[in-house]
Amino acid sequence: MARTTSNLTNTQVKQAKKSEKEYTLSDGGGLQLRVRPSGSKLWVLKYTQPVTKRRTNFGLGSYPEVSLADARRKMQEAKVLLSQGIDPKAHRDEQSEAKREATESTFGVIADKWLTLKRQQVNPETANANYRALEKHILPLLKNTPVENIKPKHIINILEPVKAKGNLETVKRLCRIINEIMRLAVAGGYIEVNYLADVTKMFPAPKRKHMPTIKPERLPELMQTLNRANITRTTRCLIEWQLHTMIRPKEASTVEWDHIDTVNGIWEIPADIMKMKIPHKVPLTPQAMQILELMRPISGNRNHVFPGHRNPNTHTNTQTANMALKRMGFEGELVAHGLRSLASTTLNEQGFDPDIIESALAHIDKNEVRRAYNRAEYLERRRKLMEWWSNHIEKASYGSVSVTGTRSLRIVG
Structure with missing residues (x-):
């Protein structure tokens, strides 16, 4: 006869007491509540990996932060992935890594790295002046945006008001700085292609002003x-x-x-x-x-x-x-x-x-x-x-x- 497992109730989960040894309470479908000697309670899903066919565990969070209903919902989401041949644990790790990379590859983070390098290449005062231009016009809107998500239209929309004021030199300088930052992002492996390389062509070139001199x-x-x-x-x-x-x-x-x-x-x-x-x-x-x-x-x-x-x-x-x-x-x-x-x-x-x-x-x-x-x-x-x-x-x-x-x-x- 097949072994049957009754579903847990909220009361059972709440009143589960710690013991000298770790023990588990099963909710069915591979969902378990592990109660540790310290009294902490952890939701775990036991499943078979779709490729290796090995049995493994997938942590779903701690109780009471993750309720019984939340644990069941997460289990169902994991089983949907398993039905598609996707390992839920590997899927979660990939998503976490993507979020981490997105945080490390925002325009603001790469701009800070650019500033550090620029201070070593040119006069620090010049580098700082360029960064202040970024702070004034670009960073308020793109600081937290991953560089892979920045497209020419974003830059054009930001620089159009600057152009409308007649500040074409500023537009040209900002285009140059932005491209230096994006090229650094390419060099660092954050993006494969700099889609902003030609954005400066969308703006008229400023008239070159020579330093006043005498004949x-x-x-x-x-x-x-x-x-x-x-x-x-x-x-x-x-x-x-x-x-x-x-x-x-x-x-x-x-x-x-x-x-x-x-x-x-x-x-x-x-x-x-x-x-x-x-x-x-x-x-x-x-x-x-x-x-x-x-x-x-x-x-x-x-x-x-x-x-x-x-x-x-x-x-x-x-x-x-x-x-x-x-x-x-x-x-x-x-x-x-x-x-x-x-x-x-x-x-x-x-x-x-x-x-x-x-x-x-x-x-x-x-x-x-x-x-x-x-x-x-x-x-x-x-x-x-x-x-x-x-x-x-x-x-x-x-x-x-x-x-x-x-x-x-x-x-x-």
Whole structure:
């Protein structure tokens, strides 16, 4: 005769007492309540695995969190899976893993990983500024969304209001950042394809804005205005240092005495200071060396060549040259970065090799082999170019207005 099992009642389940040994109460269909010596009660389904045909157990939760009715419902759900040849325990584990992966692969989580890597690749301030743009426009809507669920339409809907305001540069920057994050997700195995690769094509390209600069024929005007300006010696020397070295404002403002090789006339800029994170050497002309000699009594005992006005133990503000040019009447016409463009235009007009000019400006050649050659072989050719440029500045100054000239200067100490 077949063994019969009566169904449990809620009262039986509730009043089941602990014992010295674990025991089970059967509800039928393989559903059991295990009562442990500690008094805890666990629902278990005994079933046969569809592939191996082995008998195994499937935990359905603890009582009273899982009631008798809940346990019976879970048993029925498991049996539906078994009827389809699916192991309910493996199915649950797969779902748990999918949920875990979804939590670890949200756009916000990958964006945080991107930020960590970006801080090592570019200036941390730049990386943080990009992340703030994400926080303002993207993360409020996509932070908790798994990257595999993000499609072009999501990004387009988010960026349309930004475009409507005319902020096309912001749209372009956000598209670039989003794609960097999605490419990181591909590299990490979170997604197989970046469906956002072409989303930038849905928006008009912003009109390129060049840094304000003056035409080469206005260089004498700049030098004469600089000579008459009511500025400090440090600011005056900083502007001329940028002009002679053709280096970016931030790199010029943060130069340290330890970076200067006075014996060989070389300014060695470390990679962490350079915009592209590649070290750069600048051949220093006699005029540039003269600027250093003018600064030595002011900052020779400190770290930075151009010390800060309020705190001389740090470097001068990176906007100092810009503010000075603005006060000198060049607002909207010339910024400190535009001094590089002034040099580039002049040198190109004089027929200098464009590759040498680009190397002097520390622009990165996309061809890695040629870039390595440029760094190795162009230094002396750049020195000749820099010497011509410094001499040209002095000629434009008529020998009297540059800080490297021999006649008197009108500079506020």
